[in-house]
Amino acid sequence: MKNYRIGIFGLGTVATGVAKILKEQSHIYAEKFAVSFEIVQVVVHNLDKKRDPKTSGLTISDDPKTILDNPDIDIVIELVGGKTAAKTIIEKSLKAKKHVITANKDLIASQGRKLSRLASENHVGLFYEAAVAGGIPILRALSTSLASDDIEQINGIINGTSNFILSQMRQKQMSYHDALTLAQEKGFAEADPTNDVDGIDAAYKLQILADFAFGKQINQKDIQMGGIRTITQTDLQDVAELGYEIKLLANATIIANKLALSVEPTLVPKDHPLASVQNENNAVFVTGKYAGGLMFYGPGAGEFPTANSVVADLLSLVNSGDRPAVFNSHPDSEVSLAGPKDRIASRYIVLTVTNRPGAMHKLSAFFLMSNINFRNIRQYDPIGETTRVVIITYPASDAQLNPVKTTIKQARGVKIIHEFKLLIEPKGGQRD
Amino acid sequence: MKNYRIGIFGLGTVATGVAKILKEQSHIYAEKFAVSFEIVQVVVHNLDKKRDPKTSGLTISDDPKTILDNPDIDIVIELVGGKTAAKTIIEKSLKAKKHVITANKDLIASQGRKLSRLASENHVGLFYEAAVAGGIPILRALSTSLASDDIEQINGIINGTSNFILSQMRQKQMSYHDALTLAQEKGFAEADPTNDVDGIDAAYKLQILADFAFGKQINQKDIQMGGIRTITQTDLQDVAELGYEIKLLANATIIANKLALSVEPTLVPKDHPLASVQNENNAVFVTGKYAGGLMFYGPGAGEFPTANSVVADLLSLVNSGDRPAVFNSHPDSEVSLAGPKDRIASRYIVLTVTNRPGAMHKLSAFFLMSNINFRNIRQYDPIGETTRVVIITYPASDAQLNPVKTTIKQARGVKIIHEFKLLIEPKGGQRD
Numbered sequence A, B: 001m002k003n004y005r006i007g008i009f010g011l012g013t014v015a016t017g018v019a020k021i022l023k024e025q026s027h028i029y030a031e032k033f034a035v036s037f038e039i040v041q042v043v044v045h046n047l048d049k050k051r052d053p054k055t056s057g058l059t060i061s062d063d064p065k066t067i068l069d070n071p072d073i074d075i076v077i078e079l080v081g082g083k084t085a086a087k088t089i090i091e092k093s094l095k096a097k098k099h100v101i102t103a104n105k106d107l108i109a110s111q112g113r114k115l116s117r118l119a120s121e122n123h124v125g126l127f128y129e130a131a132v133a134g135g136i137p138i139l140r141a142l143s144t145s146l147a148s149d150d151i152e153q154i155n156g157i158i159n160g161t162s163n164f165i166l167s168q169m170r171q172k173q174m175s176y177h178d179a180l181t182l183a184q185e186k187g188f189a190e191a192d193p194t195n196d197v198d199g200i201d202a203a204y205k206l207q208i209l210a211d212f213a214f215g216k217q218i219n220q221k222d223i224q225m226g227g228i229r230t231i232t233q234t235d236l237q238d239v240a241e242l243g244y245e246i247k248l249l250a251n252a253t254i255i256a257n258k259l260a261l262s263v264e265p266t267l268v269p270k271d272h273p274l275a276s277v278q279n280e281n282n283a284v285f286v287t288g289k290y291a292g293g294l295m296f297y298g299p300g301a302g303e304f305p306t307a308n309s310v311v312a313d314l315l316s317l318v319n320s321g322d323r324p325a326v327f328n329s330h331p332d333s334e335v336s337l338a339g340p341k342d343r344i345a346s347r348y349i350v351l352t353v354t355n356r357p358g359a360m361h362k363l364s365a366f367f368l369m370s371n372i373n374f375r376n377i378r379q380y381d382p383i384g385e386t387t388r389v390v391i392i393t394y395p396a397s398d399a400q401l402n403p404v405k406t407t408i409k410q411a412r413g414v415k416i417i418h419e420f421k422l423l424i425e426p427k428g429g430q431r432d
């Protein structure tokens, strides 16, 4: 039986779950892997805070040195969050040759590759399964079972809050505002929901996914971003009639050997598995050249699902034997990022047009200018002076569309309300 | 760079895919893992058969000794199928201290634990990700990411043929017979579809899944079996109106600390992720005490998806370092099998009743006898002499239901057409 000594930073939602699982499952881990774990020290921010009674018995301090300077601690679990204190904790731990497990998407999103390098220089492991999609074991799957494959595309519902809001709007014909309020009441959304509804949280996770699938540390500024604040009941019903659902998707797609990244409302065909992911659940759809389309579905957050991913990392770390414990198996790659010419997709475009003879003629001229072809057009009965026009185009690039948008912005009597992409469905798992 | 020498038995669908992937991806594996693979020898049944031109250059023989007696071969890939020749091949390979990778569900279903023991006695690995759900990395997920959890339930759509048939019946209002013919035309079903439509193939895979999730080698006779041959359009429409889809599910559920196993048509609520799995796709829904409900979805068969799983095993094997390469991390367990009293579920029961005053009164007396409560009853307009009655019960055990079935069998004017269970939805991922 090998005993591992653990120091945990933080004793909030996830850390409390980790402490409980380690307590409840210890006999199982002993039997399965002949290992035991001992939480030697916990470091928190506020010593006076009341803790879950199930964590009583833990040694708690507010001094980071009690972990960082303790040579008896083999493994540090960072569950503080944020980019500042956590970064110091992780760097110091790795340099002290302690393995690190974290759930910190904010930090790993931009520093994952750098910190992993620091880990391997110090011959220790850095694992962070819980940072993406909480309880879903997607990172380890990409790093092991899909290491054999050539990933072509990733599309994920990886922000539970925004998916909850869109699902409730759809199921209960609610407004965005009411669904947001409900999400806040249920504890799924914070008072300031910006990170969730504008795609920032999903972009962090996409940065990590892209690193695992394509071997590239992504900057958030290279991700095309769009949020869900302006989506209305009318939009959801329009697209449903056309056979789609609107989902806030994180997308990483190889188009013509370039990597296109976005987090944006995306039209998903009704019969696609991502379309039926409801409420706060997450799902990541991965298309591999060989494996074809795989989807990993489950809870994207929550005390126990997230803590379970942390503990799975712990077991994986101690089971990795003499091999350097590398979490992300994808080597650095030189894939370049897609430009406006490469970003090709069908579009869903909603406009309001002043109701006047020749309005549609004028509108269609704008698109003709860039050779963009319509697959579907709906013009609705005018409300007052204006009429709503909904267009689905054939595949067109941003390079084609951008001048159209600029022209429309300058034109009178016409305004673009939305411009969302349709999900690209690659072949994958080709049979020849 | 470490070079591994491989011998492959078989050069059919999957083996051809493996040879192609190893050729196309070799530079990637060299870069990622500093390994190279060399297919030293292939053994087939019929030397005269024409092979895929992309496999030209391989050394092919019909003599098993060319692999088994070749001390230069480190790894044997068995892609012959069946229980006889394959068993000899695997046993001899392991005893010759060669690692083995196979996709052979028929054999592993009953011999998995025994063969794994033989492997570990000989300090080699035995991997078989492709044996369950083709391209979906479910076994490795259970063995690694979910090793930390306590699995409560597994429900899988793991026979693509029967799911294709049920999906087509549902989408196109086809009869079972027409959908089967279509499946045969598309190459999804064999001339004799017994293994697929009666649940035998799914049962093999369930045996393997149960071993990974619960640590028990299951006998096929301990699995309650039911097939899809007798399902009609009327059934699909009945259950749709009640809010369900009928799926051929493989189920392994812990009820009151006992393990209940079945492969049978099961009613899945429409908003459950398994309900929307269409056509030949597979999906395995796993409920863990901590992780909650996770679903793994993808292609359950096909040249490249299946071959990709084989190659993933290969990489996992060569990356396992000094640790004994154990594929199934669950130790032997003493969990006992559920008996009729433990098998508790709501039921969907379809009967025909001779249309006579008091018929429903008599029918309800049968169920009252066993204290079985109805949640939903529909009696349809009679066709000729008989009327169709559809009942959904509250949870009841087989022990309660069996005497009712026996009594009904002996009674006149009433006949049970179907008795399917409703999907049990466990809590899992509990938050407290």
Ligand SMILES: NC(=O)c1ccc[n+]([C@@H]2O[C@H](COP(=O)([O-])OP(=O)(O)OC[C@H]3O[C@@H](n4cnc5c(N)ncnc54)[C@H](OP(=O)(O)O)[C@@H]3O)[C@@H](O)[C@H]2O)c1
Pocket: A009, A010, A011, A012, A013, A014, A015, A043, A044, A045, A046, A047, A049, A078, A079, A080, A081, A082, A085, A103, A104, A105, A106, A130, A131, A134, A300, A301, A302, A303, A306
């Ligand atoms: N919650 C989820 O479902 C979920 C899902 C996926 C990933 N994550 C990630 O997991 C991490 C932890 O999340 P959480 O929900 O558990 O957070 P939380 O409930 O807010 O807990 C944070 C903990 O960190 C402690 N802390 C804050 N600053 C500290 C410092 N400088 N030094 C030591 N301790 C400090 C706090 O101490 P006090 O208790 O004394 O205030 C608190 O115990 C975050 O990175 C989050 O993004 C969470």
Ligand SMILES: NC(=O)c1ccc[n+]([C@@H]2O[C@H](COP(=O)([O-])OP(=O)(O)OC[C@H]3O[C@@H](n4cnc5c(N)ncnc54)[C@H](OP(=O)(O)O)[C@@H]3O)[C@@H](O)[C@H]2O)c1
Pocket: B009, B010, B011, B012, B013, B014, B015, B043, B044, B045, B046, B047, B049, B078, B079, B080, B081, B082, B085, B103, B104, B105, B106, B130, B131, B134, B300, B301, B302, B303, B306
């Ligand atoms: N196909 C799938 O999508 C799929 C999915 C999951 C799992 N699997 C499993 O993968 C395995 C292979 O399936 P498959 O579809 O590739 O089968 P297949 O196309 O029928 O190929 C079988 C191969 O085995 C060879 N063979 C038969 N008996 C042999 C013997 N005694 N010695 C040496 N070679 C022998 C055959 O040789 P000849 O070519 O000379 O006849 C043939 O090349 C099976 O266990 C199957 O259950 C298949």
